[in-house]
Amino acid sequence: MKKVELSKGIYWVGVIDWNIRDFHGYKTPNGTTYNAYLIVDEKIALIDTVKKSFKDELVENIRNIVDPEDIDYLIVNHVEMDHSGSFTDIVELLKNAKILATSEGKEELAKHHGVQSEIGVLENMDTLSLGSKTLTFIKTPMLHWPDSMMTYVNEDKILFSSDGFGQHYASSKRFDDEIDEKVLYDAAADYYSNILWLYSPLISRLIDNVAEMGIDLEMIAPDHGFIWRNDTTKPIGWYNDWANGKSSDRILIVYDTMWESTEKMAKAIGDGIKDEGVDVKLMRLKYTENSFVIKELLESKGLLIGTPTLNNSMFPSLGSFLTYMKGLRPKNKIGATFGSYGWGGGACDTANAMMEEAGINMVFPPFEIKWVPTKEELDNCYEHGRKFAKKALETI
Ligand code: FEO
Numbered sequence: 001m002k003k004v005e006l007s008k009g010i011y012w013v014g015v016i017d018w019n020i021r022d023f024h025g026y027k028t029p030n031g032t033t034y035n036a037y038l039i040v041d042e043k044i045a046l047i048d049t050v051k052k053s054f055k056d057e058l059v060e061n062i063r064n065i066v067d068p069e070d071i072d073y074l075i076v077n078h079v080e081m082d083h084s085g086s087f088t089d090i091v092e093l094l095k096n097a098k099i100l101a102t103s104e105g106k107e108e109l110a111k112h113h114g115v116q117s118e119i120g121v122l123e124n125m126d127t128l129s130l131g132s133k134t135l136t137f138i139k140t141p142m143l144h145w146p147d148s149m150m151t152y153v154n155e156d157k158i159l160f161s162s163d164g165f166g167q168h169y170a171s172s173k174r175f176d177d178e179i180d181e182k183v184l185y186d187a188a189a190d191y192y193s194n195i196l197w198l199y200s201p202l203i204s205r206l207i208d209n210v211a212e213m214g215i216d217l218e219m220i221a222p223d224h225g226f227i228w229r230n231d232t233t234k235p236i237g238w239y240n241d242w243a244n245g246k247s248s249d250r251i252l253i254v255y256d257t258m259w260e261s262t263e264k265m266a267k268a269i270g271d272g273i274k275d276e277g278v279d280v281k282l283m284r285l286k287y288t289e290n291s292f293v294i295k296e297l298l299e300s301k302g303l304l305i306g307t308p309t310l311n312n313s314m315f316p317s318l319g320s321f322l323t324y325m326k327g328l329r330p331k332n333k334i335g336a337t338f339g340s341y342g343w344g345g346g347a348c349d350t351a352n353a354m355m356e357e358a359g360i361n362m363v364f365p366p367f368e369i370k371w372v373p374t375k376e377e378l379d380n381c382y383e384h385g386r387k388f389a390k391k392a393l394e395t396i
Contacts, residue, residue: 003065004174006219006227007156009040009133013061014223015054018170023082026194027289030187031170034082035223037160038065039153042131045073046097047151047160048223052085059093068093073128075135076101077162079108079147083223088113100128102139105147122149140164140206142199157218164206165235167191167225177230186295187225188235192242193298194291197328200243207240245332247301249392250279254293255306256286256315261340261372262308268378269304269338272385278392280385285317290324297325302334302392303360305351309341314350322351326358334395335360336388338367338381363391 004012014035020028034050036058044066050058062068068090074097076084087109091099100120101109109115124139134154141148144163151160167187173179196203210217220228220235228235251273257263266282273280281300283293297303307318314322335355337348348366356362367384369377 001061001064006037006221006229007153007158010153010156010158011038011040011065012036012174012221012227013038013046013058013065015050015057015061016170016172017051017054023168026291028168030168032168032224033170035221035225035227036061036083037221038062038071039130039133039135040066041133043072043129044070045075045128045130045135046071046090046094047075048077048083048162049074049086049090051082052089055086055089058086058090069095071097072130073097074099075151076105076109076147077149077151077160078145078223079105079112080145080163081112083162084109084112087115091115091117100137102141102147102149104141104145105149108145108147127154140202142202143206144195144199152215157216159215159217159220161220161222163195163223164203165220165228165239166195166222169225171226174227175230176226176228179226181234184226185238188238189242189298190291190295191224192239193294193328197242197294197298197330200245200329200331203239203243207236207243242298247299247332248279250281250300251302251304251389251392252293252296252300253280253282253304253306254318254321255282255284255304255339256308256317257284257306258308258310258315259372261369262306262338264373264378265338265340265369265381266304266306268373268381269306269385269388272382272387273389275382276386276389276393278389280389285321290321293321294325294328297330297333300333301395302388303330303355304335304388305337305355307337307339307347307351309339309345309347312344312346314347318347318351322354322358326354329359331359333360334363334388334391336362336364336367338384340369340371340373342371361395364388
């Protein structure tokens with residue numbers, strides 16, 4: 001197989017997972033890649049490994065470039081099993097390599113793989129010379145786990161960014177300039193919203209720190225998806241916007257329905273929003289995965305949740321979605337709830353409370369109707385949509 005060279009002596013040796021569709025509960029319709037990198041200098045370093053079931057492909061890719069026994073360092077940027085699942089097998093094969101990780105990484109390697117061997121602990125901004133190339137290690141705890149670290153090659157200006165700036169996208173292409181920008185944007189947004197959104201304050205700080213350090217970035221090489229070499233300011237700009245809660249003024253209506261009453265409300269509210277000149281998107285949870293809705297929410301200003309009352313509580317699909325969303329702490333969104341009920345009600349109150357806990361600014365009290373909405377009640381829904389749209393426009 002032809003070698004994939006990022007820069008002189010720096011290679012991609014990762015693998016492509018064409019068929020993964022569920023990544024610990026997050027849906028991945030486009031598959032993913034597990035990127036590992038090899039730096040060949042006077043000393044040779046391997047950055048990260050891959051998921052266990054892809055070990056043989058990683059070994060083949062390494063052998064295509066060097067004898068694994070000649071590798072001097074195994075640098076563990078991140079211990080999550082998609083990057084360290086094959087760690088034990090690879091360490092056995094490397095034989096002579098010194099393992100380097102953060103102190104948190106050392107602890108996690110012990111717990112995940114029972115590693116007893118010597119591990120060199122890296123501190124933030126430690127450096128390592130490989131000969132003509134110098135590596136600088138930047139600790140990035142919680143992007144995505146406590147152990148997370150990025151590795152920068154000073155001379156080539158390449159940042160191996162671990163989970164940061166990744167995308168779950170399987171492709172025979174490796175670089176951003178080989179892919180349509182809209183595909184890249186959507187893949188990066190999907191990844192950010194489902195994996196990193198919770199850590200937005202840390203991302204803002206990281207971007208500020210990198211700017212202060214005056215680090216030039218010719219290339220950003222993440223552990224998933226395409227390598228950014230065309231214009232690294234582009235993904236950084238997107239991350240900056242997402243981390244700071246910037247979005248369009250679009251409003252997302254997420255709902256489910258039992259006998260179509262809540263759906264009728266959703267459509268009437270949507271009409272009101274549209275007639276106020278604001279873009280609106282309706283998503284029924286029966287037909288849409290939580291992780292797809294989350295990506296749409298990242299790009300929306302407002303969230304309206306519609307739920308019927310079932311057994312005095314929310315419809316179960318709404319419970320699942322709101323639990324998932326709460327964990328991601330969406331930033332800078334306005335919200336409200338609506339729905340129909342037969343006798344006791346209560347679903348909207350529960351949903352309202354969960355949205356508040358998630359940090360959403362609830363701008364109206366729950367809006368409920370009994371049984372099937374009348375023409376007059378649907379007119380009220382339409383007006384409710386218009387009022388909500390006006391609020392969204394005020395807060396842009
Ligand atoms: Fe791609 Fe947090 O692992």
